[in-house]
Amino acid sequence: MHVVLLGPPGVGKGTQGILLADAFGWERIVTGDLLRAARDAGTELGREAQQYMARGELVHDQLIIGIVQEKLKTLTLGTNVVFDGFPRNSSQALTFSMMLQTVGLAIDQVVVLEADDDVLIKRISGRRSCPSCGAVYNQSLASPIREGVCDTDGGALFRRADDEPSTVRNRLEVYRRETEPLIAYYEKSHALVHHIAGSPSVEVVQTALRDALGLSLS
Numbered sequence: 001m002h003v004v005l006l007g008p009p010g011v012g013k014g015t016q017g018i019l020l021a022d023a024f025g026w027e028r029i030v031t032g033d034l035l036r037a038a039r040d041a042g043t044e045l046g047r048e049a050q051q052y053m054a055r056g057e058l059v060h061d062q063l064i065i066g067i068v069q070e071k072l073k074t075l076t077l078g079t080n081v082v083f084d085g086f087p088r089n090s091s092q093a094l095t096f097s098m099m100l101q102t103v104g105l106a107i108d109q110v111v112v113l114e115a116d117d118d119v120l121i122k123r124i125s126g127r128r129s130c131p132s133c134g135a136v137y138n139q140s141l142a143s144p145i146r147e148g149v150c151d152t153d154g155g156a157l158f159r160r161a162d163d164e165p166s167t168v169r170n171r172l173e174v175y176r177r178e179t180e181p182l183i184a185y186y187e188k189s190h191a192l193v194h195h196i197a198g199s200p201s202v203e204v205v206q207t208a209l210r211d212a213l214g215l216s217l218s
């Protein structure tokens, strides 16, 4: 199964994708993580992407498509995949559909996580990440045991540069303008589109997500 997770920044796509992938052995393709890794490694691609990421703008389609294509090549055929942060606009969605079609695949289901801007801004302002293991914490929803310290490996938690309030506003605007129209795109295609409230607790949202996708551990 190929599932696209859509939703504004801060709605919980990353957290929900990790829980889903861990529980059911799915692969995750997270374009934001791939770009941050390229940036941190100092590659040319990473340096180019950084200029856009810092402003909360979308990185060029060609660059993103290239990254996703490379990543897809590493997966075994038949692997279930959840896409988080991709596609992000209609041009990416069209190219992606064609890419999958050439290998006889399609997006089966789309999950739209939804929350109001005030909830998202509050969440993002309290979001902290671990530089070594990538774990994400949130002051209001999933706080670390010791403030500022990763529960898993003791790393000093930091705030992503693009989580600063001025950039967050732009990211939300970009989402509403560029990404939200993909809901209609997928509704018109053959994918099943599920709308799930992203403001309840992590556990409640995860249960709703699994129910929507028809997944159960038993």
Ligand code: AMP
Residues within 6 Å of the ligand: 009, 031, 032, 033, 035, 052, 053, 054, 056, 057, 058, 059, 060, 064, 084, 085, 086, 087, 088, 092, 162, 171
């Ligand atoms: P995210 O972690 O998904 O919020 O992504 C962080 C930043 O990476 C975004 O604000 C964009 O600058 C960039 N980015 C991630 N995914 C994409 C994509 N599919 N297309 C263009 N830019 C992207």
